[in-house]
Amino acid sequence: MKPVRFDYKRPTTIEEACGLLASDDNARILAGGQSLIPMLSMRLSRPSLLIDIAHIPELTAFVETETHIEIGTMVRQAVAQKSKLVKTHIPLLAKALGHVGHPPTRARGTVGGSVAHADPSAEIALVAATLGAEITYRVDGADEIFDASNFFIGPMLTIAPPTGCLTQLSFAKAPAVCGTGFHEVAPRKSDYALASAAAQINFAAGSGVTSIHLGIGSVGDFPERLDVDQLCGTPLDDAAIADAVHAAMQMVETVEDLHATAAYRKRVATELAIRALRDARDEISKDLINE
């Protein structure tokens, strides 16, 4: 359980980090290290150079703009979980963060690191894909922005440029009235999930439900957004939700491994997606009744 030998650099600017990344084909970025260090210890990853980005001040920025919340890649999961900005404007992420690892790993693990690592069962990646967050990489001195809903393409695989450094995630602020739901099933609390689902229903006074976001994770090679737009304009009763989820799940390919069969994963993901949507709907009803 000891990593191979590697060099270690601690840049203080993004440019310096990108330069180091370009200087060595076998270099890897170290953010919070809560996924990478176990892989080093098990020698599943054998980099020649680790670039520790924890000392780049701009990567810990937490910015509120008129329409978005921008989270620097090095913002720790525990910090995001406690953040008022996240609670108020990205309620789905706030809900999901409680399921990410456990308190000691959230203290070190970062929001951006989880997305860059792209584990198929990662909750933050699922929320980003579900909400279509914008993922910014610095590549050759310029910013390149990716849509999280088609950023993940396989287990630990993304379309990120190999010499780019993830700098921030940007989430659109949720409307004043919206509902969210997040569910997962794992062998034990804080373990890798066997199936997970995230949902957000946006609502506007006068026009009703304006958009419905639904995503599932842990069941395939990457988190996936499901199309349930047909539910917009319906009363969102249990039967309609179940029908829409069953229809959307038809096209989803699930994987089999030591822990669960593909059929089990499909069945559980379907049920969790239904529950997540119902939770989201019920939150909106509660908001509307209170108003």
Place this chain on the structure above:
Amino acid sequence: MNDVTLTVNGKPVSGVTEPRVTLLDFLRDVAGLKGTHAGCEHGVCGACTVLIDGTAVRSCLMLAVQAEGEDIITIEGIGGSGARAGELGIIQDAFCETHGLQCGYCTPGMILAAEALLSVNTDPTEHEVREAISGNICRCTGYVQIVDAILLAAKRLGQRNDAAPSDANLV
């Protein structure tokens, strides 16, 4: 090789180490503090839990070079200080009383996880206690007595009348 200087239990510790050495191995082999236990060495069991700035973290999921300049508390820094040096701390006492340990391998991690919780939440619910130790595995007790120990320690910490601010972290 890299120079690493950090503060462990209030004292400066320096060493020259390869970047691949984890904080866990640095604490055990360079600082000579064997109370931080090496369990799974890949972040699953929690036996290697230490506090950094009062927050529980896994010392096996951190390189020693990443901990440069950090303020670290290990199980050796949890007992009584000043006039009570050498005595067990309140949380440690509570573990003894409720039989919160059998083989003792997970105990340093459990106590530090409890310390991190009780330093920010003086009156936790059973659920909050279980959440705080959710990343720590114990194969002996079945957790019930560990939860009892932490709830007992919370009660005692709340009742004691010598709680000077500098004592709040039991450093």
